[in-house]
Amino acid sequence: MTGSAVLVHLAGAIALLLWATRMVRTGVERAYGDVLRRKLRHTFRNPLLAVIAGAGLAICLQSATAVSLLVGSFAGSGIVPAATGLVAVLGADLGSALVVKLLSFNLSAVAPLALFFGTAIFLATERRAWQQLGRILVGVGLLILSLQLIGSASEPLRESEILPVIVGYLSEDPITAFFLAAIGTWLFHSSVAFILLVAALAMRGLVPAELGIVLVLGANLGGGLIAAMLSRTMPAPSRTVPLGNLVIRAIGAVIALLALTLFDPPMEMIGSTPALQIVHTHILFNVFLVLLGMPFAGLVTRSLESLQAYAAPPPSAALEDREASALDPDALGSPSRALANVTRAVVGVCETVEVMLKNIMELYDDPEREQIDALASLDDRVDRKHAAIKLYLARIPPEAMNEEEEQRTAELLDACVKLEQVGDIIVRNMLVHVRKKLDRGLTFTPEGWRELSNLHASVLANARLAFNVLITRDPATALQLVREKDRLRDLERITSQSHFERLRKGAKKSLETSSLHLDTIRDLKQINSLLASLAYPVLEEEGVLGTTRLLPATV
Incomplete structure (x- = not known):
């Protein structure tokens, strides 16, 4: 298979991954969105429960970005304190990392069942809630199928002469790899999809664990950037939570990148294969951010609110x-x-x-x-x-x-x-x-x-x-x-x-x-x-x- 054909197959598999992720998220939002909003606005007022609820919601939606925008709107309306909302979003990022772990298992037998039952439910009824349940199941099936396609499409890359050169360069220049991963995640508009792609390539020996972990750190920065960019048209109070999440993720990612570069910790402790090391690092990093963010969330949100108040134009003029x-x-x-x-x-x-x-x-x-x-x-x-x-x-x-x-x-x-x-x-x-x-x-x-x-x-x-x-x-x-x-x-x-x-x-x-x-x-x-x-x-x-x-x- 020629190099261009490999890239076309890989691009198609990645596109299916993004589309499947979107299908699951929109299905959950349409079927249960209003109920979730009503239930969660009380839960988010308790920091510890906010972490758990944010993680659970991210698992349901398969998108920490959607949770960040939702909680940001809660904070903007005064329903929840901004600091608690920020803690909930950090929990959502941890839930998103757990989704990556779940999808890293061999779920090949689940895909045809999810596609069959999802399609059957969608076509058998006109009730909105049941149709959206069918949509969710089809999305899950396509998501698993897309991961299999990525694996198949990337198999010929083992014989590539160019890929080792690129991987070698990025391994020697972690800063460039870090920022490329952040940009790639922003372009994907999904940190889950980008990290699953990195893990799939690592599973086939195409990306070493050290480089994969650097890419994961960059993807975490890019994940925070997505919500911050999407919230730029929202009122200033609603932007505090997404911006606070970006600040904490940026600081945490830079600290982790420096620690990885300076101390070269043994990766075998967190996984036996490069793919497991990448996925487990992603989870541990988000656990670290939750622990770091809980005591500092108030300071971060207050600082951002002060900056926004200083930079805001007069209301009448706006x-x-x-x-x-x-x-x-x-x-x-x-x-x-x-x-x-x-x-x-x-x-x-x-x-x-x-x-x-x-x-x-x-x-x-x-x-x-x-x-x-x-x-x-x-x-x-x-x-x-x-x-x-x-x-x-x-x-x-x-x-x-x-x-x-x-x-x-x-x-x-x-x-x-x-x-x-x-x-x-x-x-x-x-x-x-x-x-x-x-x-x-x-x-x-x-x-x-x-x-x-x-x-x-x-x-x-x-x-x-x-x-x-x-x-x-x-x-x-x-x-x-x-x-x-x-x-x-x-x-x-x-x-x-x-x-x-x-x-x-x-x-x-x-x-x-x-x-x-x-x-x-x-x-x-x-x-x-x-x-x-x-x-x-x-x-x-x-x-x-x-x-x-x-x-x-x-x-």
């Missing part, structure tokens, strides 16, 4: 810049450009409404005065943005617009009105329920809370579909959104019936929280109806919308 960039008055003479600007501004409204909808259920579970006030202030932001968009649309010359642009103008204006109504329902109805629950010290029954949480998770998922429809105008997504409205109607009816059954049995908590329970169901149903109506203009154009319901042929 807000004015954002509004000006979205609704550019110079574009009013060109309706197509102006409508594109409005679409961008509407995306901002969608993001704010999504934050409100996501956080309101967390306040039901743990009502705090400060968080209640913060959520109420978001409705004022939605109102301001809606007013600005409405005035901007009114300034577009009607005579300059064609029929399609006039239709899009009406559609965007109607969407803004409905998004504002969703914000009003959250603040004027649901937030009132939260305050009542807090003032009276009420709690839902476990069954009632589970039903409300499931209903809210469905509405939140439909909200994301609605926002996608509004931007992409994709008929398939619009059709799915309206079908989900029908499914939610059934879920709402079942939830109400279950509540009345508990009332008949005289459950005390059900009696105390009955009005809150039923009012919340009504509010969530109303929100879902408003969001689902964003699909109607798209379906009308496709001719699949009847006067009141979908045509029979499309159901």
Whole structure:
């Protein structure tokens, strides 16, 4: 096999590895993301539990980066202290290292079973949770298969004349190898995938243990860099945790690299083969970071918060810049450009409404005065943005617009009105329920809370579909959104019936929280109806919308 053919096969195997890792992560996020967020925000407040929870979440998602961004958003919202969040992310990196160890075993028999059962589950049902479980199993199967392909594709490299030269050079220059590994991990956007690749090459004698360990240290630095780069557009408080993780990982990696260079420790103590030595070093390094990070996490986060506060621009100026960039008055003479600007501004409204909808259920579970006030202030932001968009649309010359642009103008204006109504329902109805629950010290029954949480998770998922429809105008997504409205109607009816059954049995908590329970169901149903109506203009154009319901042929 020629050298170019070997590289093509190896590139394909690596691409499959990255894709499989992404499949598992997105499957877990879509099926269990909201539940995990709700459960973990309490756990992350205890440093020791935060390490365990962060490790467990990273194992589920197969991505410490995803955990870092999630915990960063928790810290930015004030749900968890930044120092505890940083400790949780260090635990997530340890969990990611344990994933590497798990995948280093011979799992060849698991791959076909995971692919078969994952595909069967995905095709056998239309239920979202089961389909995502099938997606996770298929991702696991492809992940194991990709590792086998990497091994097969790298086998001809044993006979390569160039590879020993490259490996020899990098072995003599650990600093270059360290930074190349950091860059490679950032390009992969997955430290798990990069370290698995290094371990697979070491298993076939292509990479010596000493060089592999240097590459692992560089990969740990690159893993911290991924989350820090991805969080650069987030608010400053949400960036503290990813940046703190990068700082601790950078310091730890440099210390470990110096120790490895100066003292040349015996590697046989941690593994009998180069591949095991590489994997075990990765785990030990992350254990060291957890132990180092727990006492210093507070110092690191406080220092970063001080630097961010010093470098932050005035809030009013930053807000004015954002509004000006979205609704550019110079574009009013060109309706197509102006409508594109409005679409961008509407995306901002969608993001704010999504934050409100996501956080309101967390306040039901743990009502705090400060968080209640913060959520109420978001409705004022939605109102301001809606007013600005409405005035901007009114300034577009009607005579300059064609029929399609006039239709899009009406559609965007109607969407803004409905998004504002969703914000009003959250603040004027649901937030009132939260305050009542807090003032009276009420709690839902476990069954009632589970039903409300499931209903809210469905509405939140439909909200994301609605926002996608509004931007992409994709008929398939619009059709799915309206079908989900029908499914939610059934879920709402079942939830109400279950509540009345508990009332008949005289459950005390059900009696105390009955009005809150039923009012919340009504509010969530109303929100879902408003969001689902964003699909109607798209379906009308496709001719699949009847006067009141979908045509029979499309159901």
